[in-house]
Amino acid sequence: MGEALPVAVVAAALREFLPARAVLHEEEDTRPYECDGLTAYRQLPMVVALPETEAQVQRILATCSALGVPVVPRGAGTGLSGGALPPGDGVLLSMAKFMRILSVDPRACTAVVQPGVRNAAISDAAAPHGLYYAPDPSSQIACSIGGNVAENSGGVHCLKYGLTVHNVLRLRGYTVDGEPVEFGSAAPDAAGYDLLALAIGSEGMLAVVTEVTVKLLPKPQSASVIMASFGDVEKAGQAVAAVIGAGIIPAGLEMMDQAATRAVEQFVGAGYDLEAAAILLCESDGTAEEVEDEITRMRAVLQAAGATRMTVSNNEAERLRFWSGRKAAFPAVGRISPDYYCMDGTIPRKRLGEVLNFIAAMEKKYGLRCPNVFHAGDGNLHPLILFDANDPDQLHRTEQFAEEVLEKCVEVGGTITGEHGVGVEKINQMCVQFGTDELELFHAVKRAFDPAGLLNPGKAVPTLARCAEHGRMRVHGGKLPHPELPRF
Amino acid sequence: MIEIFQEKIRQAAAQRVPLRLRGGGSKDFYGNAPSGELLDTRSYAGVVSYEPTELVVTARCGTSLPSLEAALHEKGQFLPFEPPHFGAEATFGGCVAAGLSGPRRASAGALRDYVLGVKLVDGRGRLLSFGGQVMKNVAGYDLSRLVAGSLGTLGLIVEASLKVLPRPAAEATLRLQRAEARALEAMTGWAGQPLPVSATAWCDGVLSVRLSGAEPAVRAAAGHIGGEPADGSFWAALREQADPFFAGAEPLWRIALPPAAPPLTLEGRQLIEWGGGLRWLKSMAGADRVRDAATRAGGHATLFRAADKSPGAFAPLDAAKLRLHRELKQAFDPAGILNPGRLYREF
Numbered sequence: 001m002g003e004a005l006p007v008a009v010v011a012a013a014l015r016e017f018l019p020a021r022a023v024l025h026e027e028e029d030t031r032p033y034e035c036d037g038l039t040a041y042r043q044l045p046m047v048v049a050l051p052e053t054e055a056q057v058q059r060i061l062a063t064c065s066a067l068g069v070p071v072v073p074r075g076a077g078t079g080l081s082g083g084a085l086p087p088g089d090g091v092l093l094s095m096a097k098f099m100r101i102l103s104v105d106p107r108a109c110t111a112v113v114q115p116g117v118r119n120a121a122i123s124d125a126a127a128p129h130g131l132y133y134a135p136d137p138s139s140q141i142a143c144s145i146g147g148n149v150a151e152n153s154g155g156v157h158c159l160k161y162g163l164t165v166h167n168v169l170r171l172r173g174y175t176v177d178g179e180p181v182e183f184g185s186a187a188p189d190a191a192g193y194d195l196l197a198l199a200i201g202s203e204g205m206l207a208v209v210t211e212v213t214v215k216l217l218p219k220p221q222s223a224s225v226i227m228a229s230f231g232d233v234e235k236a237g238q239a240v241a242a243v244i245g246a247g248i249i250p251a252g253l254e255m256m257d258q259a260a261t262r263a264v265e266q267f268v269g270a271g272y273d274l275e276a277a278a279i280l281l282c283e284s285d286g287t288a289e290e291v292e293d294e295i296t297r298m299r300a301v302l303q304a305a306g307a308t309r310m311t312v313s314n315n316e317a318e319r320l321r322f323w324s325g326r327k328a329a330f331p332a333v334g335r336i337s338p339d340y341y342c343m344d345g346t347i348p349r350k351r352l353g354e355v356l357n358f359i360a361a362m363e364k365k366y367g368l369r370c371p372n373v374f375h376a377g378d379g380n381l382h383p384l385i386l387f388d389a390n391d392p393d394q395l396h397r398t399e400q401f402a403e404e405v406l407e408k409c410v411e412v413g414g415t416i417t418g419e420h421g422v423g424v425e426k427i428n429q430m431c432v433q434f435g436t437d438e439l440e441l442f443h444a445v446k447r448a449f450d451p452a453g454l455l456n457p458g459k460a461v462p463t464l465a466r467c468a469e470h471g472r473m474r475v476h477g478g479k480l481p482h483p484e485l486p487r488f
Numbered sequence: 489m490i491e492i493f494q495e496k497i498r499q500a501a502a503q504r505v506p507l508r509l510r511g512g513g514s515k516d517f518y519g520n521a522p523s524g525e526l527l528d529t530r531s532y533a534g535v536v537s538y539e540p541t542e543l544v545v546t547a548r549c550g551t552s553l554p555s556l557e558a559a560l561h562e563k564g565q566f567l568p569f570e571p572p573h574f575g576a577e578a579t580f581g582g583c584v585a586a587g588l589s590g591p592r593r594a595s596a597g598a599l600r601d602y603v604l605g606v607k608l609v610d611g612r613g614r615l616l617s618f619g620g621q622v623m624k625n626v627a628g629y630d631l632s633r634l635v636a637g638s639l640g641t642l643g644l645i646v647e648a649s650l651k652v653l654p655r656p657a658a659e660a661t662l663r664l665q666r667a668e669a670r671a672l673e674a675m676t677g678w679a680g681q682p683l684p685v686s687a688t689a690w691c692d693g694v695l696s697v698r699l700s701g702a703e704p705a706v707r708a709a710a711g712h713i714g715g716e717p718a719d720g721s722f723w724a725a726l727r728e729q730a731d732p733f734f735a736g737a738e739p740l741w742r743i744a745l746p747p748a749a750p751p752l753t754l755e756g757r758q759l760i761e762w763g764g765g766l767r768w769l770k771s772m773a774g775a776d777r778v779r780d781a782a783t784r785a786g787g788h789a790t791l792f793r794a795a796d797k798s799p800g801a802f803a804p805l806d807a808a809k810l811r812l813h814r815e816l817k818q819a820f821d822p823a824g825i826l827n828p829g830r831l832y833r834e835f
Contacts, residue, residue: 107676108748131680152626161622165633166601179808186746187591187787188765191803192602192831193732197633201626218682241541247564247654255831287682327497346622348542378623418624420592426627433627437614445629448815461628 004089010069011046028459033092033203036077036084037139039158040389041424045072045086048131052097054174054210062178064091065454070458071176073204075115075147078139079396080342081423082458083150083203093208095146101125102211109216110169110186115209116145119153122214126162130215136160137419138327145212148338152201154419156252157283159377161217163419165200170213176455181207203421203460206449218351220285223251224295224317228302229276229309231428233257236278236353239305240376243282244349246301248294254326258358260333260371260384261325267332273309280376281322282309313343328374330384337369337386338434341398345409346418351378358408359383366397368370379410386404407432422460431467439464489532490615490646497644498613501823509640509827511550512577513584517793519639519801519830529581534648537621540565540576544604544621548648549581560648565652568596572727584648587637590727591687591698592760594679594747596653599636607647608634621649631633634816640827641835642820650719656686656700658707659723664715666695668751668760672696675763676748683709687723691733726761733759733770739768739794741778745787754781768792775799802831810834 007025014023024030025047030342034042052056064071070090072136077084086092095354098114101121106129107110111122119140123132136155138145143153152164161167170184184196199206230236236255243250256264256279261272272279282302295312302310313319325332333340347355356372363370369386385401387394406416406429416429417420430439442461445455500507516522530607532573540563547556553573560566566779570590589598597624605619608631618623619632621805635642664675671690678685684701689790697713710717725731725819734740738756745752747764756771769778775791776799788803805813810832817824817835824835 002594010598014733082748105748106680108621108745108746109676129680152630154624159623162597162601165630166597175812176807181808181812185744185787188747188762189598191790192805192809193638193816194587194634194636195809195812197636198632201630206629218680221682241828244543245541247657248654266767286701287705287708288683289708290684290702293702293704346624348544348621350539350542375624380622380624413620414622415620415625417627418622419626420627424630430627435617438616438618438628441610441616441631442628443818444819448819463766 002125004051005067005069007046008365010067010091013063013067014047014049014060014435018049018051018056022050022052024050033074033086034092036074036079036080038081038423038425039404041082041086042431043086043397045092046089046091048094050094050097057093057208057210058062058174058178060091060093061174061176064092065177065452068452068454070454070457072384073150074206075144075150076118076142078143078262079147079421080344081421081425083423083456085424085469097145098146098210104129104216106131108186110213111216112211112213114211115149118145119143119145126216127219128221132219133214134163134167134217138330139328146209149200149209149212150202150204151419151421154375154380156254156375158375159253160249160251165197165322167215168196168200169215170210171196171199171209172211172321173207173209175207176450176452186213203423203458204456205446206455208455220289220412222252222288223231223283223285224291225252225281225283225313225322226295226298226302227272227322228280228282228307229273230280230306231276231308233278233356234353235306236280237349237376239302239307240348240352242301242305244377245299246297248298248301249300250282250377251285252281254281255279255374255376256326256329257372259369260329260373263336263371264325264329264332267335268324268328270321273327276308277377281326326373333371333384333386338388338390339386341385341387341402343381343383343385343402343405344417344420345406345414346380347409347412347414349376351377351414352376353410355381355412357406362401362404366401368394368397368401375418378418381413403429424459426459427460427462427466428470430462431470436464436467439467490609493532493609493646494525494613494615495646497609497611497825500525501611501613504823504825505643506825506828509585509644509757511579511582512575513574514575514654515582518586520797520833522827522830524825524828525535527644529644536647542621543652545652546621546647547580549644549646551580553578553580553583560652561655563657566648566655567600567602568592568653569602570727570728571599574728580648580822581645582644584636584791585638585640591689591761594688594765595686596610600633602651603625603632603636603648604651605649606635606645608635608643608645610643611823611826616643619649623651639830641817641831643826658703659686659698659700659720660706660710661718661720662699662710662713662715663718664695664697665693666690667693671695672751672760672764678713679747679763683712685709688761688763689726689761696722731759733757733768736770737795738770738772740792741771742790742792743767743769743782743787745782745785749785749787751802752781752785754778779803783817800833805832
C-alpha cells in the first residue's frame, strides 16, 4: 500500500454518489465511531460512510477498491474484540441505516432482514407467528444481526439451539471490489463449497453483508429453570457433565461462582443463593410434558451430583428473574469495579475444575479479583478480571493475567475465543493457537476474497511477522513489542 | 501413517499427478466421476477420543462409519444428522468429505452443523489443524465447515471431531394418506409448531412422519398428528436409498428447495423429505429443464445417481462464485491435484 490518500479526496469520491450527510469526516462527527464495545482501543476513522441502499454499498466498495483505501464494516458497534476498530487511513462503513425487516414468512419459518436490524427485533417481529430467532447474545437488545454474522455470535441457549452459523440460511452482499455475492440459500443447502459457513464468523474480512435470511423456530410452549447450589465449583462442574452424561441437553446451562452471584445480587436481586460457592442455572424448554419430564430427571441428576439446594421456577416471572442475574452479570460487575476485562475462552468441559483452579491461582499471582460466569454447557468461560485502568500497573497485570488464562485454554484443548471474536484484541493469542501453516492458509483464504487486503485489514489473523515478534516477546520476558499500542 | 499421506501428496504435487482420495468407495457414484491415482485412506483408522459427557467424538478418516456409529450407540448417543452410508464399507472421512445428511436433517441440522474441527493434509502436503473439540470456537476462519462436503478437493481430511447428541428416549412413526400439495402443507405446518417431528417423507400419496423425544412429548404429538402407527425401519431404508422408490435405472435427481416451495411439475416420480426441503426425482427429463425448475423454485438440483453425468453432477456456479471457488481451490491445493473435477470440472 502506498501513501494514505488525503481525506478530501476520499470524501469527494464518495460524495459523487452519496448525499453529504452520509459522508462524515469532521472530528465531531467521526468521534462516535472511534471504537466498538472494546473501548480500550480507539482510532478516529478518516471518513465514515452511512449508505442506505445496496447500490450505495456496492459503489462505496468499488470506489475504495479503485482508490486502494481500506474499508471497515460496522454494525451496532457492540463487539467485544475490536473487530470494528476504524481505519485511520480509510472508510468506516456503517450499516446502521440497514434497519428494515424485509419479510417474515411463517410458512417457511424464515425472516429476511437487513444487517442493521437488532437481534431481539427479529424475535419481536416473529412473535405474532409463534416463532423466534434462537441465538441470544447478552447484548441482544442492541447488537445487530450483521454483527452476529460477522462474529458467529452465540448466547445462553446455544448448547441446544446452536450459534449464528446454525441459524442463518443465506447471506447477500458484496466482495470488496463491489461484486455481488450470495452465500447459502433458502433451500437446505447450496451448490459448491459451503461459503455460508466460511463467511459467518469471518469478522467482516471476506465480504460486506447487505441482507440476511435467518431461520425461525417455533417458540417452545413452556420453559422452566432449576437454580442449583453447590459447595464448591469443581462439584458444580462435575454436575454439568453428569446432566449431559444422563442424556439431557438443557436449553441453557449456566454457571456463576460466588464472586459473580454476590456482585449480581446487589444489582438486580435475582434471588441467588449467596452462600453457595457456585450456582447452576439449568433450563428445560419444550412442550409442557417434555419440560415436566426433563425437570424431574435434571433434579435427580443434580441431587446425585451434590447440589446443596435447588429451586425450580414456578412461573415465567420467576424464570426470568433467575435469568436476569445471569444476563446482568457484566453490568453488575461494572458496578463493583472501576473497570473489568471480559475473557472468552472455551475449554473441554471435563477440564473446567482445572481451569477454575488455575484462574484462582492467577488471582493470587496478580493480586486481582476475577468473578466467573460461564456458558457451562458448552465450556465457554467468561472470567471477568476486575481492575482500575487509571493504575498502569493494574492494567499491565490484567493483561498478563488474561494472556495466561487464554493460553491455558489452548493448552487444555480449547480456544482463545468462543464467541466474541479475535478482532484486534486476541490477535497475539492467535499465534499460540495456530501454527505458521494454518495462519498462512487463513491469509490465502483472505486473498481469495480480497487480494489487495482492503477489507477490515489487520484484524482476526496476525501476520507471520507479528507472531514472530510475539514469540520473541515471550522469550525476552514481559517486554512488549509496540508499547505504544493499546492492548485491550 | 499421516506422514505417508503427506509424502504422497507432496510428490504428486511436485509431479502434477492427480490423486483420487478414497475411503471405502461407497460414494464413488456421487459427484463427477473420480479419477487420478488412488490414495486409500483406510489404513489410518480408529477413534482418537470419545467421551460421552463431552458430546464429542474424534476419529481418523479410515474409521468404519458403521462401527463408529455402533460405538456411539453403545453409549446412548448418535450422529444426529443420520449420514447415509451407501454401503457397509463407508468410512468416517468419506462421510465428512461427502457432507451428506439423512432424514433428520430438517430438524437436527446437517453434517456441517456438527463439525467442530478437522485435521487436514492440504495440496502441499502440510498437516493443518482447524477448529477443535469444543462447541464454541470463533478463532480464525471456519475452515473445518468449509472442508465438510468439499469432496476431497481441498485436502485429505485425516481426522475430524464431530458433536454428538443423546439418542431420543422415544420414537414413533406415523403414516397418513395425503396428496402431494396437502402433504407439503402439513409438513410446513408442523415445522412452525413446537412438535417433536424428527423426519418426514412423502411418496405416492403416503406421508410418513417420525416423532422423537421424551416419551410423553412423543405420545402427545402422535395424538395431535393422527394417522396409523408404522414401522420405524422405514427411515433407515430411506436413508440408504433401499426404499423401492430408488430402484430402476432412470437418473436420480436431488433437488434442494425452500421447504415451502409448491410442488414441482416435472415428469417422473418424486419422493419428498425434509419437510419439503428435499425432493428426490426419478426422471428422464433433460438436465436443463430440471435445473431451471429448481432455480425458479429458489433451490438447486444435483444429478445424484446417473449413468451419464455429462451435464455435471452439481448445479453450475455463477461467475462470481466460480471465481471464489477457483481461488479457494488454489489456496488449498495450488497444484490442483486433489480429486480434480470431482466437484466441478473447472477445478
